[in-house]
Amino acid sequence: MSTVIADLKDAVRATLRADFEPIPSVRANSGKVHLEVWRSRGKRRAVGVELGHDTQVNFWVVRPFGLPKTLPASVERVDKQPKGRLWTDAEGKGANSNLSAYEEFRGNPIARLEVRSIEDAHVILDHLRG
Incomplete structure (x- = not known):
């Protein structure tokens, strides 16, 4: 993992601890292994965070309210539609199945936002916290 991704x-993590509160999973077996879910203290919006990748951080947000009006061009956005307890995109690829353990995401259209810079992460987190 590069220093940029580690930073x-x-x-x-620092922003989440300062301005968000963790949401416990309703299922014991989904507990924060590949996904952490947090809620902003301001607007009370949920965000799923995947920190286990070596090349990016993935944010999962409920559409449309979890999306900033304008995303930086460097953020890769993939929309997912609910399909039963899971989600799929236009190419048939799914979402992190642990999201279904959180009421905030269940049955809602979501987006995965893939970021590689602190600035891009702040655009998303600033929007969520209001």
Whole structure:
């Protein structure tokens, strides 16, 4: 993992601890292994965070309210539609199945936002916290 990604993860963790509160999973077996879910103290919006990748951080947000009006061009956005307890995109690829353990996401259209810089992460987190 590069220093840039390590710094990104540290910055995301610091922002989450300062301005968000963790949401416990309703299922014991989904507990924070590949996904952490947090709620902003301001607007009370949920965000799923995947910090286990070596090249990026993934944010999962409920559409449309979890999306900033304008995303930086460097953020890769993939929309997913609910399909039963899971989600799929236009190419048939799914979402992190642990999201279904959180009421905030269940049955809602979501987006995965893939970021590689602290600045891009702040655009998303600033929007969520209001």
